[in-house]
Amino acid sequence: MTKYDELKTTIAGVEFKNPFIVGVGPPTKNAEKIIKIAKGGWAGATTKTIIIEPTKDPSPRMAARAVDGHLFAMENIELLTTFPMSDWEKWIKRIKAEAPSDFVLIASIMGTPDLETWDEPLKVSQEAGADMIELNVSCPHGSPEHYMGAYIGQDPDLTARVTKHVKRDAKVPVIVKFTPNVTDIKPIAKAANEAGADAFTLANTHGPVIMGVDIERAEPIPSVRGFSSPGGMSGPAVKPIVLKLIAETLQVVPDAQVFGLGGVVSWYDAMEYMMIGARAVESVTGVIWYGTGIIENLIDGTLEFLKSHNYSSVQDVIGKAFSRLKAHSDLSFEKWASAWVDPEKCIACSRCIVACRDSGEGALYVDTENMVVRIDIEKCGGCGICQYVCPTGAIRMVAKEEAEKMEKEFEVSPISVRMQRYYSKLYEGIRPCYPPIL
Ligand SMILES: Cc1cc2nc3c(=O)[nH]c(=O)nc-3n(C[C@H](O)[C@H](O)[C@H](O)COP(=O)(O)O)c2cc1C
Incomplete structure (x- = not known):
């Protein structure tokens, strides 16, 4: 597998050949699966x-x-490993022997507030050769009722006690994996940092949630012989929450070494995490849904983005969007923006018109002569939602003057040409990217 210097990153002094890691879950349930991940190019x-x-x-x-046919959220009621520590002892050794030498193996371990319960998992994992240790103080289901997982991670003092205890005997960097199910992450991040955590993973699954109800059977899902139990939510739906949690962690621990985790299915998600401040990115649900082969999309897409935007490496993008966060009251309240419909991308489906008609100012309309949606710039209230309901990525928000200038240059191909262009893009293959990049 080719190596690219521009993708290298470090977390807590550990070098990763690229910023892409498979996080804890079914894809990392045994040695065989992890070796496949390692040989497939993941760092x-x-x-x-x-x-x-x-x-x-x-x-x-x-x-x-x-x-709209796109998976966006998942619930799981899976618990922790189903294998004994003796298996993991053998497996960690085997992974270290068979994986490329630059592959970083992180051991996720769990215990209770009884601090001694962390000792054996730590000892076994690090003596077998794990490069880093991750403390699971964050599982939201199945564990809290036994005083584990999020029971610990929701409490700054308990989180600090566990971190300090593990750090005492740890010979490799210790990562604390946070739960997103807190009112305020800041005291927990501060406490873990002061207790000596070397890095943070944000975040574990959300909830617990009830993913839905099978209304034919009147059973919540997943239905286990007719019954269910709330579980942890993951996938693209959680990314907005995790992005905010990372930003808040960096506000109180400015040099925090963060792994971003939640809803990464494509390079675009990974780039978002890095721009908000994560130094590396993990994926679990993305790998479950689309396979370990998404590494190709992550690497190729990132390289292409870096090149096309003249960034010399991922280091240039890490944290680049973080300084763009402000208090709501400090934002501009000028009426400066208007929607702009790129006529060459518009297929006149009118989804934007419906949104604008019923929730905006009714500024969008169909130009029937050209079969294209156009905007009344003066009328546009600048809410911005039309760009997200548009299925072809034809709409973006621009300064009103820019919209006026482009309106004067209006020219458009026949609708048949635009439709054909749109459908040929759709058939290029699965596009797990949510953002409008068609
Ligand atoms: C089926 C499944 C099992 C998981 N098991 C664990 C686990 O044993 N320990 C843990 O720390 N996190 C576990 N997680 C949480 C993931 O590591 C991750 O934090 C979460 O799913 C969000 O990332 P994602 O949206 O990429 O899946 C699990 C997630 C899933 C979907």
């Missing part, structure tokens, strides 16, 4: 959570939701 992987007493899983244990 690292985090083991399924290792614990003294392995857990049992119900079936089925995953359920997902889609909108």
Whole structure:
């Protein structure tokens, strides 16, 4: 696998050949799967959570939701590893022997507030050769009722106690994996940092949630012989929450070394995480849905983006959007922006017109002569939603003067040409990217 210097990153002094790691979950449930990940070009992987007493899983244990045919959220009621520590001891050694030498293996471990329960998972993992240790103080289902997971991670003092205890014997960097299910992440980030955490993973699954109800059977999903139990939510739906949590962590721990995790299915998601301040990015649900081969999209898309935007490496983009966050009251309240419909991308489907008619100012209309949507710039209230309901990525928000200038230069191809262009793009293959980049 080719190596690219521009993709290198470091977290807590550990070098990653690229910023892409498979996070904890089914794709990292055993040695065989992790070796495949390592040989496939990922820079690292985090083991399924290792614990003294392995857990049992119900079936089925995953359920997902889609909108417009695109999966956007998943719930799982899976627990931790189902294998004993003796297996992990062998597997970690095997992974270190068979994976490329620059592959970073992170061991995820879990214990209770009884600090000694962390000792054996730590000892076994690091003596077998794990390069980093991740503390799972964040599972939202199945663990909190046993005083583990999010029970610990929701409490700054408990998080600090566990971190300090593990740091005492750790010979490799220690990552604390946060739960997003908190009112305020800042005291927890501060406490973990002061207790000596070397890095942070944001975040574990959200909730617990109820993913939905099978209304034919009147059963919540996933239905385990007719019954369900709330579980952790993951996938693209959680990314906006995690982006905010990373920003808040960086506000209180400015040099925090952060792994961004939640909803990464394409290079675009990864770039968003890095721009907000993550130094590397992990994916679990993306790998479950689309396979370990998404590494190609992550690497190729990132390289292409860096090149086309004249960034010399991912280091140039890390944190670039962080300084663009402000208090709401400090934003501009000028009426400066208007929607602009790129006529060459518009297929006159009118979804924008409906949104603008019923929630905006009714500024969009069909130019029937050209079969294209156009905008009344003066009328546009600048809310911005039309660009997201547009299925072809034809609409963007620009300064009103710019919209007026482009309106004067208006020219458009026949609708048949635009439709054909749109459909040929659709058939280029699965495009898991949500943002309008068609
Ligand atoms: C089926 C499944 C099992 C998971 N098991 C674990 C686990 O054992 N330990 C852990 O720390 N996180 C676990 N996670 C959480 C993921 O590591 C990750 O934090 C979360 O799914 C958000 O990332 P994603 O949207 O890329 O999936 C699991 C997630 C899924 C979907």
